[in-house]
Amino acid sequence: MKFTREEIEAAQRTVHAAMPPTPQYTWPLLSQRLGATLWAKHENHTPVGAFKIRGGLTYFETLAREHPEVRHVISATRGNHGQSLGFAARRHGLGATIVVPHGNSQEKNAAMRALGVTLIEHGDDFQAASEHAALLAERDALHRVPSFHRELVRGVSTAYVEFFSALKDAPPDVLFVPIGLGSGFAGAAVARAHCGVATKIIGVVSAHATAYRDSFRAGKPVESPVSTRLADGMACRVPVPESVEVILREADDVITVTDDEVGEAMRILFSDTHNVAEGAGAAALAGALQQQERWRGKTVGISVSGGNVDSDMFAGVLSRSAS
Incomplete structure (x- = not known):
């Protein structure tokens, strides 16, 4: 999936006419916890609380x-x-x-x-x-309107163009991106090419909705049952073939995180940054924590892709203290 520079710049104008760029912050407590310099792209700060x-x-x-x-x-x-x-x-x-x-x-x-x-x-x-x-x-x-489409990806890519442009002097070694139906991952790959950086991109799926991980391993779309309680934004049973093609071509890896790992990441994000993340929004951090030995001492990026979690569910997650 390729876009011209003019197409990306037009997308930036369209998006920024409705909302400002979202911030990317490096949080000292998260970096300390991970043993790496961690940058979080806060798509939970958009007018609808998510990158979409x-x-x-x-x-x-x-x-x-x-x-x-x-x-x-x-x-x-x-x-x-x-x-x-x-x-x-x-x-x-x-x-x-x-x-x-x-x-x-x-x-x-x-x-x-x-x-x-x-x-x-x-x-x-x-x-x-x-x-x-x-x-x-x-x-x-x-x-x-489909859930995965070239025009959706073009818009989503602006989040990661902002991210890579802000860190152009020291791009992250790796970026963890949650995968629902794949527009976020595809947008990150488009932005990486647009900005000319060599950051590896790792997709993160729920261990209770593994269609895209299974598809990545099989080299073709594979359906998988869904049983996640926390990560409704990643609750995909049937993958989109066009999205699978992008992931096969662009992903360094696709990993799974359990609901327990997602819940812990939600608690950590709140305790270390006081940001609210829904399950899918915390999945990238869960993936980074799972792989922290691999990236120790490096620069790691995560997408906090959304913060739209029901109050009762979030209260239940927070009732267990972050470690």
């Missing part, structure tokens, strides 16, 4: 220009993608219907509704919700 907003902005900007006849869109989500689409649709005066599985995060659902989204609950997991969204799109002649 960037892709929604570029997707809708292109949609409005190329298909002005579209007045209503539909998609499926576990939450952050839906907030991204709701935010961007409202900026363009479009309607948006979002399908979520039953039992989805109540606070993410509330946030989507507050953005003007029509929310439909269907199925027991993201894949079932996605398939239902496809049926509704055909039945009602709605434009269906």
Whole structure:
């Protein structure tokens, strides 16, 4: 997946018209804990609390220009993608219907509704919700926004262009990126090429949703069951073939982290930085901690990809003290 410099710069203009660049900080306690210089890219600081907003902005900007006849869109989500689409649709005066599985995060659902989204609950997991969204799109002649698309990746890449540009004098040796359906990982790979850095990129998936790790090892898309309790943003059962292609080509490795490791990373992020991270948002730190011996003394980057965790769930995670 390649983009011209002009395409990336256009994406930056589109994104930064709606939000400022998010910060990247090196936190002394995290660095001390890891035994490395750790830089955190804070995508939990966007207007919807997650990196996905960037892709929604570029997707809708292109949609409005190329298909002005579209007045209503539909998609499926576990939450952050839906907030991204709701935010961007409202900026363009479009309607948006979002399908979520039953039992989805109540606070993410509330946030989507507050953005003007029509929310439909269907199925027991993201894949079932996605398939239902496809049926509704055909039945009602709605434009269906996919969860992985070139225009989404173009927008998401701006987060990592900011990151690599800020650290251009000393790029990190490695960047850990959580993988849900892969737009975040693909965006990081695009930004690495755009900025001309040699940083290794390691994808992090839930040990209870291993489709992308299994696909990486098999060299082709492989489905895998989902049972994660904490990392709903990585609860993928069926990988996207185009996303798998990017990961096969660009990843140094794809590793798994358990819910226990994710919970510990959520506690550590809060105790060491007082940032709130949802499960997927803490997965990169969980991966870095798991591999800390490999990167000891190096410069490590992590993506804090989102902070949208339900209050009750976060309280339960915090009730166990960080080690």
